[in-house]
Amino acid sequence: MQILIEPDNKMVHIERSGNVINLLKKLELRPNQAIVIRENELLTPDRMLDEEDKIVVRKIASRG
Amino acid sequence: MKCTRCRATAAVALPSHNAGFCPDCFQVFFSRQVQKAIKEKDLFQPEDKILIALSGGKDSLSLARELKLLGYDTAGLYIDLAIPDSSVKAGEHVGRFCRELGINLHVLDLQKEGLPIPEVQKKLRRPVCSVCGQIKRYYFNRFALDNGYSVLATGHNLDDEVARLFSNVMRWDTAYLGDQGPALPAQEGFVRKVKPLYRLSEFETANYSFLAGIDYCYAPCPYSRGASFTFYKSLLDELEHQQPGRKINFYEGFLNRARRAFARQEDLEGLKPEPCPVCGYPTTGEVCGVCRLREIMGAKG
Numbered sequence: 153m154q155i156l157i158e159p160d161n162k163m164v165h166i167e168r169s170g171n172v173i174n175l176l177k178k179l180e181l182r183p184n185q186a187i188v189i190r191e192n193e194l195l196t197p198d199r200m201l202d203e204e205d206k207i208v209v210r211k212i213a214s215r216g
Numbered sequence: 217m218k219c220t221r222c223r224a225t226a227a228v229a230l231p232s233h234n235a236g237f238c239p240d241c242f243q244v245f246f247s248r249q250v251q252k253a254i255k256e257k258d259l260f261q262p263e264d265k266i267l268i269a270l271s272g273g274k275d276s277l278s279l280a281r282e283l284k285l286l287g288y289d290t291a292g293l294y295i296d297l298a299i300p301d302s303s304v305k306a307g308e309h310v311g312r313f314c315r316e317l318g319i320n321l322h323v324l325d326l327q328k329e330g331l332p333i334p335e336v337q338k339k340l341r342r343p344v345c346s347v348c349g350q351i352k353r354y355y356f357n358r359f360a361l362d363n364g365y366s367v368l369a370t371g372h373n374l375d376d377e378v379a380r381l382f383s384n385v386m387r388w389d390t391a392y393l394g395d396q397g398p399a400l401p402a403q404e405g406f407v408r409k410v411k412p413l414y415r416l417s418e419f420e421t422a423n424y425s426f427l428a429g430i431d432y433c434y435a436p437c438p439y440s441r442g443a444s445f446t447f448y449k450s451l452l453d454e455l456e457h458q459q460p461g462r463k464i465n466f467y468e469g470f471l472n473r474a475r476r477a478f479a480r481q482e483d484l485e486g487l488k489p490e491p492c493p494v495c496g497y498p499t500t501g502e503v504c505g506v507c508r509l510r511e512i513m514g515a516k517g
Contacts, residue, residue, distance in 0.1 A: 159434040182457045183229070184419045187426060194227035194426060196217045196236060210434075212274075212422035213449060 153203050155179070158210040173197035179209060186211045228423045231460035239427045246424045249415045250282050257398045259410040260367045266290045267365035267407075269356050270314075270321070272306030272433035274425040275371030277313050279413055281428060283369065284317055290369075291320040293359055295352055298325070298332035302435055309433040322363075324355055330513055331506075337439060339512060344439050347509065354497060354506040360407040372411040375418040378463045379448040381470055394482035397471055405491060405498040415464065417456075418449075 155164045157179070169175035172188050172195050179186075188195045189208040201207065217226040219238035226236030230245075237245050253259060260266060266283065270276045270292040283290050294310045297303050307323070314321040326332050331351055337344040360368045377396070384392045398414040400406070413421060425432055440446065456463050489498035494507040501508070 159436065182453055183231075184417065184456055185453055187419070187422050189426070194239070194423060196226050196229040198217050198229075210422070210426075212418050213446065 153201060154206050156206075156208045158208060160211075167203070169201055171197070171201060172199050175201060175207070176209070181209070181211065185213065227427070228420075230420070232417070232456070232464060233461075242423060243427060246278075246416065246420065247282060247286070249420075250279075250412050251286070253398060253412050253415050257410075257414075259399050259412055260288070260369075260408070262288065264289065264366045265364060266367045266369050267356070267360045267363070268292045268319075269352070269368065269370045270294045270310045271371070272309040272313075273371070274430065274432040274434070275373050275376075275413060275418070275421050277309075277371075277430050277432050278421045278424050278428070279369060279371040280313070280319055281317060281430060282424075283412070284319060291322065291365070293322045293324060293356060295355055296323060296325045296327070297348065298327040299334060299438065302437060305435055306433045309431060312431060322359065324359060326351065326355075329355070330510060333439070336509065336513065347505075348439070350505050351509070354504070357407055357409075358495075358497065361405075365407060366402075367408045367410055369410050369412060371413055371421075373413045373416050373418050373421050374463055374467065375449055375452070376445075377411065377414050378452055378467050379445045381467060382448050382452060383444065390478050390481055391486055393475065394478035394480075394486070397475060403498070405489070405496065414467070417463065 153166050153169060155166055155175070156162075157164060166175060166178055169178055173183060175188070176183055176186065176197070183197045187210050189210065190201075190205055217229055217236040218224070219226045219241050220235040221241040221244070222238060224238040227239045228242045229236045266288055268276065268280045268283065268290055270280060272294070280290065280292055292310065292314055294307060296307055311321065333344060333348055336347060336351075340347060356368055381396060384396060398411040400409040402408040452463060487500040489500050491497070492499045492504035492507055494503050497504045497506065499505070
């Protein structure tokens with residue numbers, strides 16, 4: 153699955169993450185540290201992901 | 217997960233409220249949290265003229281949108297810090313946002329004030345974050361007073377407030393603990409300052425910005441790397457993850473049960489600010505921090 157990490161604008165490939173919470177775990181993020189977007193829709197941690205999905209993970213901590 | 221209000225598919229899960237919301241209901245939730253803060257903490261009245269400190273980030277733009285939708289008399293002030301790339305980008309985001317929402321925007325350029333942040337940083341040779349914050353607070357306050365605004369509103373959210381409280385507690389800084397809160401009353405030389413987003417987390421403002429289609433600037437400040445608040449926020453995120461609701465309970469508990477004691481102690485023992493002999497801004501030093509800095513920088517006027 154292709155994941156775009158923002159604001160770093162870094163593409164990563166992650167396999168078999170299952171649901172959003174597992175994807176965030178693999179990215180070493182807590183659910184309160186990022187919003188997860190698929191086709192302009194926000195996903196809650198329980199939502200299942202497909203290998204074909206294009207996902208944006210937007211980290212939310214502001215720095216300065 | 218289903219929306220707690222309407223049972224549609226939830227878009228935002230909020231363990232701290234034991235709830236989930238669909239996009240429409242989340243925006244209702246967000247607006248109610250802002251209204252609750254304004255009402256319960258008596259932040260301002262419908263007749264107030266409110267200046268909003270705009271940085272171009274999600275919090276200040278979310279605040280400006282919500283106060284505009286609630287019908288308050290608002291205008292924005294963007295302070296251009298003159299940081300290459302980042303200030304130009306942030307200024308463009310603020311400009312577009314204000315044009316789209318019909319918000320009157322003022323811009324103050326620190327280059328023209330003789331205090332561009334990159335030059336200040338070079339001169340000081342130490343982390344510039346606290347000085348930058350001091351300069352911004354000074355000019356936001358002065359602009360509000362000089363231009364007839366009765367309230368200055370900032371986009372500080374729950375995470376900002378809890379990280380600051382944590383930092384103040386770690387240092388037992390009684391002066392800061394005595395006046396930390398979502399409303400600071402107007403005093404001689406100070407406009408009333410309010411934080412209407414204090415009940416909302418950074419995660420909640422990020423969701424709101426996305427759902428409201430706010431085109432905010434999320435490029436980090438190049439000077440903020442390693443800032444202690446960023447570290448405190450990650451510690452507190454872990455606490456919130458393990459114990460949802462801890463942040464708001466910690467902060468509300470402080471406001472309701474602890475702040476008054478620190479404020480009383482400061483009234484008895486703290487230094488009383490006097491007007492700066494150069495600019496009139498209240499200060500406990502001989503001249504205020506910004507005038508001292510202007511002298512170091514050789515700035516005119």
